[in-house]
Amino acid sequence: MRAGRNPTGSSGVRASAGRSGRVGAVSGTAGVPDNVLSVPEELAIDARGLRKAYGKVQALDGVDLAVPAGTVLGLLGPNGAGKTTTVRVLTTLLKPDAGTAHVAGIDVVKDADRVREHIGLAGQYAAVDENLTGVENLELVGRLYHLGRTKARARTKELLERFDLEEAGGRAAKTYSGGMRRRLDLAAALVVSPPVLFLDEPTTGLDPRSRLSVWDLVEGLVDDGTTVLLTTQYLDEVDRLADRIVVIDHGKVIAEGTADELKDQVGGERLVVVLEDDATAARAADVLRGLTNASAAPVVDGSEVAVTLRTRTGVLAEAVRALDGVGIEAGDLSIRRPTLDDVFLGLTGHAAEDPTDDDSQGDRA
Amino acid sequence: MMQAIGDALLLTQRNLRRIPRSPELLLGFTVQPIMFVLLFVYVFGGAIQTPGFTYVDFLIPGILIQMLCFGATLTGVGLADDLQKGLIDRFRSLPMARSAVLAGRTLADTVTNFFQIVVLVVVGIVVGFSFHTSVPEVLAGVVLALLLGLAISWISAIIGLSVMNVEAAQQIGFIWVFPLTFISSAFVPIDTMPPVLEAFASVNPITITVDAVRALWLGAPAGDNVWLSLVWSLGLIAIFAPFAVSRYRRVASA
Numbered sequence A: 001m002r003a004g005r006n007p008t009g010s011s012g013v014r015a016s017a018g019r020s021g022r023v024g025a026v027s028g029t030a031g032v033p034d035n036v037l038s039v040p041e042e043l044a045i046d047a048r049g050l051r052k053a054y055g056k057v058q059a060l061d062g063v064d065l066a067v068p069a070g071t072v073l074g075l076l077g078p079n080g081a082g083k084t085t086t087v088r089v090l091t092t093l094l095k096p097d098a099g100t101a102h103v104a105g106i107d108v109v110k111d112a113d114r115v116r117e118h119i120g121l122a123g124q125y126a127a128v129d130e131n132l133t134g135v136e137n138l139e140l141v142g143r144l145y146h147l148g149r150t151k152a153r154a155r156t157k158e159l160l161e162r163f164d165l166e167e168a169g170g171r172a173a174k175t176y177s178g179g180m181r182r183r184l185d186l187a188a189a190l191v192v193s194p195p196v197l198f199l200d201e202p203t204t205g206l207d208p209r210s211r212l213s214v215w216d217l218v219e220g221l222v223d224d225g226t227t228v229l230l231t232t233q234y235l236d237e238v239d240r241l242a243d244r245i246v247v248i249d250h251g252k253v254i255a256e257g258t259a260d261e262l263k264d265q266v267g268g269e270r271l272v273v274v275l276e277d278d279a280t281a282a283r284a285a286d287v288l289r290g291l292t293n294a295s296a297a298p299v300v301d302g303s304e305v306a307v308t309l310r311t312r313t314g315v316l317a318e319a320v321r322a323l324d325g326v327g328i329e330a331g332d333l334s335i336r337r338p339t340l341d342d343v344f345l346g347l348t349g350h351a352a353e354d355p356t357d358d359d360s361q362g363d364r365a
Numbered sequence B: 001m002m003q004a005i006g007d008a009l010l011l012t013q014r015n016l017r018r019i020p021r022s023p024e025l026l027l028g029f030t031v032q033p034i035m036f037v038l039l040f041v042y043v044f045g046g047a048i049q050t051p052g053f054t055y056v057d058f059l060i061p062g063i064l065i066q067m068l069c070f071g072a073t074l075t076g077v078g079l080a081d082d083l084q085k086g087l088i089d090r091f092r093s094l095p096m097a098r099s100a101v102l103a104g105r106t107l108a109d110t111v112t113n114f115f116q117i118v119v120l121v122v123v124g125i126v127v128g129f130s131f132h133t134s135v136p137e138v139l140a141g142v143v144l145a146l147l148l149g150l151a152i153s154w155i156s157a158i159i160g161l162s163v164m165n166v167e168a169a170q171q172i173g174f175i176w177v178f179p180l181t182f183i184s185s186a187f188v189p190i191d192t193m194p195p196v197l198e199a200f201a202s203v204n205p206i207t208i209t210v211d212a213v214r215a216l217w218l219g220a221p222a223g224d225n226v227w228l229s230l231v232w233s234l235g236l237i238a239i240f241a242p243f244a245v246s247r248y249r250r251v252a253s254a
Helices: A010-019 A083-090 A112-116 A134-144 A149-162 A178-189 A208-223 A235-241 A259-265 A278-291 A315-325 A340-348 B002-021 B023-044 B055-084 B087-092 B100-126 B135-163 B166-182 B195-203 B205-218 B225-250
Strands: A043-054 A057-068 A072-076 A098-103 A119-122 A196-200 A227-232 A244-249 A252-257 A270-275 A299-301 A304-308 A330-336
Touching: A043 A083, A043 A227, A057 A072, A057 A083, A057 A098, A057 A227, A057 A244, A057 A252, A072 A083, A072 A235, A083 A098, A083 A196, A083 A227, A119 A178, A134 A149, A134 A178, A134 B002, A149 A178, A178 A196, A178 A208, A208 A227, A208 A235, A227 A235, A235 A340, A244 A259, A244 A340, A252 A259, A252 A340, A259 A340, A270 A278, A270 A315, A278 A299, A278 A304, A278 A315, A315 A330, B002 B023, B002 B100, B023 B055, B023 B100, B055 B087, B055 B100, B055 B135, B055 B166, B055 B205, B087 B100, B100 B135, B100 B225, B135 B166, B135 B205, B135 B225, B195 B205, B205 B225
Parallel strands: A072 A227, A072 A244, A119 A196, A196 A227
Antiparallel strands: A043 A057, A043 A098, A244 A252, A270 A304, A270 A330, A299 A304
């Protein structure tokens, strides 16, 4: 199927390049020699060069995505970055201006109807009919997938059990809490057990407990082999759920890799020393410079000195000896992994949830 | 094709189910016609001359068409609501017929219109209205009324899909349907209006349909009104239904 569509086999190359975790590897094959061979991997989502403009705003500016079947891709980016537009294109809701996309091996533009049989979508809003009961909502979706009355009914019962909505199933959805609605919405996206699931900011606006329960449900689905594309503004969400992360900003993929790879990219581990006396900070920075890799200067912030490490081995002991040698007292020494927040800040120049970010593309993008 | 009809019927059922569950809708559908009939018959009835008819006989077909037109604006409101809540996105991501959401909505609104006709006629009979013709003619009048309602529903659908906002859909529906129904023969004979309004009223499909229903229910002279009303309604549907469906295909909910 894939070979027929893509006889050059370049997607296999792309996929393997993506696995190497190099930034931008997925955004083009230019740097990869054509003779690199690898077994073409089954891609559940394969998008190339997606472009979409709303008037003057370029919501998507050449987005490439390659999601192997059975994995979770976290699409991370600020408001207006193009996350929702990407999801809308991949779920056949929006035609791209340029580029191609295949979901479950099917072209989303040319064969949209068949794509719809293979996907589930849970959007930013809990898209349930408030006037229908939980049971009626799920049965309606089942019937619209043409499951037939008996099957739709059986599947509804199963899903209500799985999503802990059995008791509420007979009540109108308008009486549900935010978390219950979101669970019902997620259940509606799963009526036909779609092989590819799109979750657009699935936990935005949920309280912490409901977030955890949604995460548990998603993890359960992934264990069953579902491929998930998840968009979010929350770094902890991708950190927990995603196998790989694509960071998107202004309609472009700006980084790609696992959470660890992205963290390594911004500088790996850092030694943070908290000094007893602010006045000794400059001297401490000098002493600690020997531990860092040449490119990164120690960062001094009040009584805190942070250095990016070459290697982790023996660092703490070495740092204590070095500081002791010049008579500087350290109150606390620790080795920290960068967070995805550091990654995001490093890549985009603004924080992930920065409200001042250009929001002119609004919810569409 | 069978699947498209099945999908449309599922959504019709979905749209009808909400009515008994929303007290405000139920109230609108029952109390409003009762109130309008009582107010018009007892407040204006004595002052308005309707040669050849008692005012209540004259009024019921007019108030009926007006009510159906206002009812039809709810088509757009309902669609705007579905858009705002993300339901249209869900439906568009399902492997169902593209026409089903609109067909289901307009069909459901036609069914509620039918029930409104029943309520209105019953109230009318209580205050002295009576049919002067045979059953087939009465039914033909019902069909003409429902067809005009359906035509307005499709126009309203386009508005709902364009503004994508419940309040705006409500406001716009009110702004164009209100004058359209009042500058017609619904409540008064049009020959008492100033010439400009009379000219407008005489070609207004509301006037034509109201007069057609009066002819079919009361035995008034029909003239060309029956077939003209049919042409108007079918013509409006033929123009606006495809427009609405193409609008639906492209619409991106916020």
